[in-house]
Amino acid sequence: MGMPLRVRTTPPTEADRADYLEAMRRSRELHGEWIDPPTTDEGFDELLERHSGTDFEGFLIRRVSDGALVGACNLSQIIRRDFQNAFLGYGAVRGFEGQGLMREGLGLVLDDAFGRLGLHRVEANVQPGNESSRLLLERLGFVREGFSENYLQVAGAWRDHERWAIRSEIWRGSAED
DSSP states (O other): OOOOOSEEEEOOOGGGHHHHHHHHHHTHHHHTTTOOOOOSHHHHHHHHHHHTSSSEEEEEEEETTTOOEEEEEEEEEEEOTTOOEEEEEEEEOTTSTTSSHHHHHHHHHHHHHHTTTOOSEEEEEEOTTOHHHHHHHHHHTOEEEEEEEEEEEETTEEEEEEEEEEEHHHHHHHHTO
């Protein structure tokens, strides 16, 4: 098999509050207008509340060697029955970008999505200028499906997004590489 993973995923808990909020505040410039993660206690409370439901799974991506928080992601709006779909949101933590850690972490999340959660499809929406995010999705095997004008409100403004998705059978094929 391949090299040992440098990261692991854990669900967000109350014990992660200070670490998470500090990391997201420190990463504001990195996230820019691409994403707007929680940076307040109220936002973290909402994250924990959403995680306790059935249509949301939150993941913290931590470095194995020292437990450092290197990124966070979620599978939201999990739709069951004949669709088995979720939306993927994610962001790296400043100081850990460009090292392949998010690629490994999102790989673990996709393993979980298509394994434990039994999903068939995961969709990610990326603003057209977010080159690093688009490249990350391509490396993971996502396929660009389309373009949506004024698709999602981020940082108070409606923004265009490219729609990317990966299906379980594509992920299984790429995981064997």
